[in-house]
Amino acid sequence: MxxxxxxxxxxxxxxxxxxxxxxxxxxxxxxxxxxxxxxxxxxxxxxxxxxxxxxxxxxxxxxxxxxxxxxxxxxxxxxxxxxxxxxxxxxxxxxxxxxxxxxxxxxxxxxxxxxxxxxxxxxxxxxxxxxxxxxxxxxxxxxxxxxxxxxxxxxxxxxxxxxxxxxxxxxxxxxxxxxxxxxxxxxxxxxxxxxxxxxxxxxxxxxxxxxxxxxxxxxxxxGGARESGAEAASEPAPPPYALGTHDLPESGWDAVAGARDARRPRAEAYLRAYFDDWEELSGDRCGGVDPGMRCGFGHREGRTIAFAAQCGTATRPAGFRTAARLVRLADRIGIPVLTLVDTPGAANDAAAERAGAGAAIADAFAALATAREPVTSLLIGEGGSGGALALAAPGRLWATPDSYFSVIAPELAAAILKRDEQQVRDTADQLRIRPQDLLEMGVVRDIVPPA
Missing domain, CATH: 3.90.226.10 (2-enoyl-CoA Hydratase; Chain A, domain 1)
Incomplete structure (x- = not known):
């Protein structure tokens, strides 16, 4: 001792x-x-x-x-x-x-x-x-x-x-x-x-x-506990400021290119700018670890805020389960949550299917949908279909200027519609995936400003 x-x-x-x-x-x-x-x-x-x-x-x-x-x-x-x-x-x-x-x-x-x-x-x-x-x-x-x-x-x-x-x-x-x-x-x-x-x-x-x-x-x-059965009392975590470009994309394909740019700030940069210090959790407790999902608790201006951050890679089942675990733990002990959304989509290889991709995504959706503590979400890059939406808080999603959110990747949408490569850019425009499009449609609450 x-x-x-x-x-x-x-x-x-x-x-x-x-x-x-x-x-x-x-x-x-x-x-x-x-x-x-x-x-x-x-x-x-x-x-x-x-x-x-x-x-x-x-x-x-x-x-x-x-x-x-x-x-x-x-x-x-x-x-x-x-x-x-x-x-x-x-x-x-x-x-x-x-x-x-x-x-x-x-x-x-x-x-x-x-x-x-x-x-x-x-x-x-x-x-x-x-x-x-x-x-x-x-x-x-x-x-x-x-x-x-x-x-x-x-x-x-x-x-x-x-x-x-x-x-x-x-x-x-x-x-x-x-x-x-x-x-x-x-x-x-x-x-x-x-x-x-x-x-x-x-x-x-x-x-x-x-x-x-x-x-x-x-x-x-x-530290600090909430009485069992008490209603959520925490103030929501404020969305981070934008760290990348301040300019909105002119076209849908410009939005995709900006979000896929290797120079764009990723989760690590946002965590460092947002938190004074933090500790991370690891693993889904079911035999898996996804290095592309970072979860933990951090201090910001004297408050504890939990976080689940996608790192720009395809999210694996273990990542979704780890995020769901983080959200439920934070909810149980009375701590608000910040999620950073950035993935081209859920991993879709055979190993991901064998590991229960569908069930893991469903679990993440359920954890966010039932959380009593407020969850704040920021789209910081790629928003690839349901794999990204699973980490987006219903009604509490913000976006950075260098991000996009789409029901499907423009290339895949064009392939489904039997369009050639020359029509991918037009397809991106038709999907209305730019941050300003998302704001106009009510998908996001606002586009965050720079610090």
Whole structure:
């Protein structure tokens, strides 16, 4: 705990003096535990003597960079950080305190999974933990997990993978299957922090010496919660100023050429101009990462604003799912969202179809349509059909002068209409895709000015 917290005070144990004794575990105080596992009491005594702890998790009220949080820290030296009934008692009490005080939960995880010496009574603690996590999620309270070595079994499948932001230490073993139970020919990279990052299951691998600062930034960004069921109260994020050309295109094809110009400012430039600082999420939690979709939370003039930004490439299913995840997280904790729209369209190759392109786009549409917090969208380049529209907030879309939005690319429209290449420019004009056309038709609210 001292490695990440400025100060902390351990919470009273619910089964110790000043705490409460739960009634859900009959036989929990029998010699050698609920199963009468020979030598279990002796193993616990040795673990306590070795670590100075009387259970595999320590809970505390902590301050990290000025943010008060409930901190959960696993002691791997205590029976491999395994989760037993008393572990469940402590975790349940800690989550309850977080809800009572409206605090985020930070979990420092190092566990091999459920405790065999307590059998199914240990395994069912995962249901308790998942239930408590769901209650905090419904209350709009952020949850951040730090995956240490190892994070496997039920600890990964509840506290770890169920968190809103998932960080990991370099080289940490991370996976549902521990090293002694996975297939002998399994690729070890798949069970590592780096492998999980590449597969879209965690947000970042953070060196130990940067962990405290990273947690501090995340807690500052996600601080403040909205009561469950409350109406949206945030002010909408203001649209960014235009960073590229100030001149409107004369023709539809001029609009296309301007938006496709490699010199045009992209998402990176807009994020740098808009935010004072930011942290990014990564991955769709379904096995995919799209480098052409950047999502995260940033500070702007003392406010936190979430963002989902297309980077000018064809958006893959993982990108749409990551954006939907970002919008729902921001909505749950009461933070407005900015989306930057810039894509020639959704990826349409066979791999994208196998990865569920249609369902992913539908999920992004649904996330924006049901958001209670306001979403502001800015078209900064190409607006390619439904792949772009999926990130455009209904009724809250602005455009830059060097952008266009079209039901279909002019070249494809000409091909469908059996027109030759010479007619592509005329087709672009007929589609009315210039920013001024979009404003006249009511598709965008306005064309943003330069800074």
């Amino acid at each position: 001292a490695a990440v917290a400025d100060t902390y005070t351990e919470l009273p144990t619910p089964d110790g003096p000043g705490g409460r004794r739960t009634a859900h575990r009959p036989g929990g105080d029998k010699p050698d535990g609920p199963l009468g596992w020979p030598g279990y009491d002796a193993s616990r005594a040795r673990a306590q003597a070795r670590t100075g702890e009387d259970e595999s998790v320590v809970t505390a009220l902590a301050a990290i960079g000025g943010a008060t949080t409930v901190l959960l820290s696993f002691e791997f030296g205590y029976l491999g950080g395994s989760i037993g009934e008393r572990t469940g008692d402590r975790l349940e009490a800690a989550y309850g305190l977080a809800r009572e005080r409206g605090l985020p939960v930070v979990s420092l995880i190092a566990t091999g999974g459920s405790r065999m010496q307590e059998g199914m009574r240990a395994l069912t603690q995962l249901q308790r933990v998942a239930g408590q996590s769901a209650l905090n999620r419904a209350a709009g309270l952020p949850q951040i997990a730090v995956l240490r070595d190892p994070t496997t079994g039920g600890g990964w499948a509840t506290l770890g993978a169920g968190a809103d932001v998932i960080l990991a230490l370099p080289g940490a073993q991370v996976g549902f299957a521990g090293s002694r139970v996975r297939p002998g020919d399994a690729d070890p990279h798949a069970y590592s922090a780096e492998g999980q990052l590449a597969a879209g299951h965690i947000d970042a691998v953070v060196p130990p010496d940067a962990l405290r600062a990273t947690l501090r930034r995340w807690l500052q960004l996600l």
